[in-house]
Amino acid sequence: MLRIISQFGQVIPSCRLDNVIIVSDADTVDVTIAADGSTILRSRYFLTDNAVTITNLRELIELYIRENTDGNTVSVFISASTSNEEADTDLKVMYCDRDIGNVDFAAWLNQNFLSVAPFHRIATSDVVSLSWYSEDADSGPVSIQFKYFNSDGILDCDEYFDSFSGEVGDVINYDFYVKDWIDSMLSPGQTLASVTLRVGDRSTTMFVDQSLQSARRFAFRNCFNIVETLPILCTTTTKAIADRSIASVGRTSMFYDVKNTIAYETETAPLSVDECILIEQLCLSHKVKILWDDTTETDFDALPEILITDFTCEISDTIHSLNRVKFTWQFADHCPKIALPSTPGIFYDTYNQVFS
16 A cells, blocks of 8 residues: 555645655655656655655745746656555645735636736836736736826726737746837827736736836845836945955055955835835845846846845835835845946937038
8 A cells, every 4th residue: 555645736836835645554665756857855764653744845846946947836746656566646836935824826826917916116118027827728818908198188098908928727927018018009198107907807007107217126036936026216325345354564564355245225215005015025035136237138037136135124004104115235246336327428319420
């Protein structure tokens, strides 16, 4: 008798991964656990009372997904064997490093994007990335509803549709380029106020704020290991710290054990409750990056990584006073960085060729 007792379901969030129990009447059992075909655990266990319990499956799966960030779902295969018996089972796991309570996760996936904030503030130059998981092949196109002020200052609304590509039973990613849609869909004199994106029963609304053009943008992996970008209006104080020793030989002195670090103390402008939810995700994320000197870069892997070394998030859900959050960060690469200014005029002024 050899049996594996584990969870079953369409998609299991990693935070709900329970212990795997293997029951057998043999003295030992060889266990192999693979994620997307890659072995993450192989060991021989000695049974007690005809059973052995594997308790660290969640840590193994989440670590594997963090190190292989092409997606946030993995197919987990568990096999057990004795000298004369074999048994196996498989399950599909989605990364989720927060306790989500007693929510019906399968139903939640069909009604929400993989983000914890239903509302966002964006600038007209931003690129909005949406991700969702769908078991339905016919979930329909992306509905894009524009609300804008026309030339008479009256709020008007239009709806358009866009297609996307993706496989059933996998995470689908869709990028929405705000400026491209404004240029192609709105006439001169019209001002975009908000955009609502819908896919099936999923909906998210983004409010356009022109002041965010000058915001500092942070990119991070949220609790579902999905990349999100957060523009923050903030005040940043740079602190350069030099820790070094001085050696003197005769009339000459020199430094040794030089450790130069630059830390950035950031205090945000007043934030809404939804933005505070994203700030909390940012401060607790296992991977945070910053759009430093090239705001057009959209490749998350190409951005410089930062470490949030200290933060204070005292978030209130009151609607009477907005929140401010303070956090300190530094670049993961200790080499000091500067943002070189662009050469004025050459790349922004229209070139007029003059013939004589």
